[in-house]
Amino acid sequence: MPPDHTLTMPSYPAYSTKSGQELVRFGDMLQVTKVGETNKPRASNISKRRKAAQDDGGAEYMAKRAELIRVAAGLFKKNGFDATTFNDIAIHTGLDRATLYYYFGSKQEIFQDAVRGALNGNLKGMQAIMSDDSRGPLEKLRALVEMFMKSYRDNYPYLFVYLQQDLNTIVDQKSEWGKEVSGEIHNIEEAFKSLIRQGIASGALRGDIPVSLATNSIFGMLNWTHRWYDPDSRNSPEQVADAFCKIFIDGMAAH
Amino acid sequence: MPPDHTLTMPSYPAYSTKSGQELVRFGDMLQVTKVGETNKPRASNISKRRKAAQDDGGAEYMAKRAELIRVAAGLFKKNGFDATTFNDIAIHTGLDRATLYYYFGSKQEIFQDAVRGALNGNLKGMQAIMSDDSRGPLEKLRALVEMFMKSYRDNYPYLFVYLQQDLNTIVDQKSEWGKEVSGEIHNIEEAFKSLIRQGIASGALRGDIPVSLATNSIFGMLNWTHRWYDPDSRNSPEQVADAFCKIFIDGMAAH
Known part of the structure; x- marks a missing residue:
């Protein structure tokens, strides 16, 4: 089983870091x-x-x-x-x-509790998509983009609060939670990179764009939504995800 | 002359808002x-x-x-x-x-002075590209993306400071500078939208993606760079811009 199928799920004991926060x-x-x-x-x-x-x-x-x-x-x-x-x-x-x-x-x-549940849900959703062997890499990419957009809407504004904040400036990287969040971001990046690599290897995706830049492109589309997407706007998460996937997957298609 | 060729250039009198800041x-x-x-x-x-x-x-x-x-x-x-x-x-x-x-x-x-020069330069660069009638809409899109990436590098970290901050939270929208910045963001959005519309009208770009979502896609790629792009990294601004343009323009191509 390739590494991207075995994403580790960090456990989130409820309110685990309360102790010692008296000061x-x-x-x-x-x-x-x-x-x-x-x-x-x-x-x-x-x-x-x-x-x-x-x-x-x-x-x-x-x-x-x-x-x-x-x-x-x-x-x-x-x-x-x-x-x-x-x-x-x-x-x-x-x-x-x-x-x-x-x-x-x-x-x-409060910040930590606000984003924890949503992050946990994303990880579970991602794990389900990545381990579904009936889907090819491009279908998994599409499913991931849709899952994230739906999660941004369903968990509004918790994940946008998380995205708008450069976590490096407020999360202690050495804390339990800092490690959990870093691990999660790393897992998401690796999932996307792995699917893009599989797409290139299969001949479906072009090989002339560095995988890291391609990953940052789709992350940019997804994550910048925190500045403009409103759950009440005319575009549903599915419509936004569809636009992103059309641009990204067709743009990455091998010619 | 279409509206996108006549972008207004706000004037930036040097240190115009110092008065009245004693408190x-x-x-x-x-x-x-x-x-x-x-x-x-x-x-x-x-x-x-x-x-x-x-x-x-x-x-x-x-x-x-x-x-x-x-x-x-x-x-x-x-x-x-x-x-x-x-x-x-x-x-x-x-x-x-x-x-x-x-x-x-x-x-x-200090913040205002840090970003003012860079924003002013971007506006001038954008105006030059948009008014160059020897280029078609896709060439202009490509030139804009490259211009912005180069500007992010050349003005590092001033434009990333500007991008990482949701300006709504710190800029008084009714102040002279608030209006200038809002006007500038509006002008950039309109330039991209206009080029995408021209591309669709000419049959070069697909018409099944709403123009606003397409614009937000390329803005997301460009603006999310403030989280990951480092001028010392292995990819030059030109290489990043090239990856973005390949994905965006090929992804938006009519089939």
């Missing part, structure tokens, strides 16, 4: 703490209560968390991650800072 | 002031001296400004515009805050 609220104000970065734990009453509530996973608490994530993601999308403070999120969710802190240790934790 | 240093700290936004002028000694020095335009003063812009742009590229403070720039340029303030009223002013 993040100060880092949040100073804008020095990166997503996933671990600070020295400092026990505080409210963070103990948060940990207990998250471990308990009560339906009401988790529903409130999901609602807060939605509001925060809207602010990240509109104003940018850096320009959005923990305090802004508290104001827009109608909570005081301490109450918001009962749900999340930092805005970094 | 921006506080806005800078609070991150509430957008680029180009005008505050109520407050006369201060240092801002008067800055204005006098800029009006005077002495070679040494202007050279120091250019050097400071270079350092600041590197920080914007690396850490993001929002996460970079006026103070960070002072520290990295080895100046104290007051001395940096003698050169620039705010980080917004």
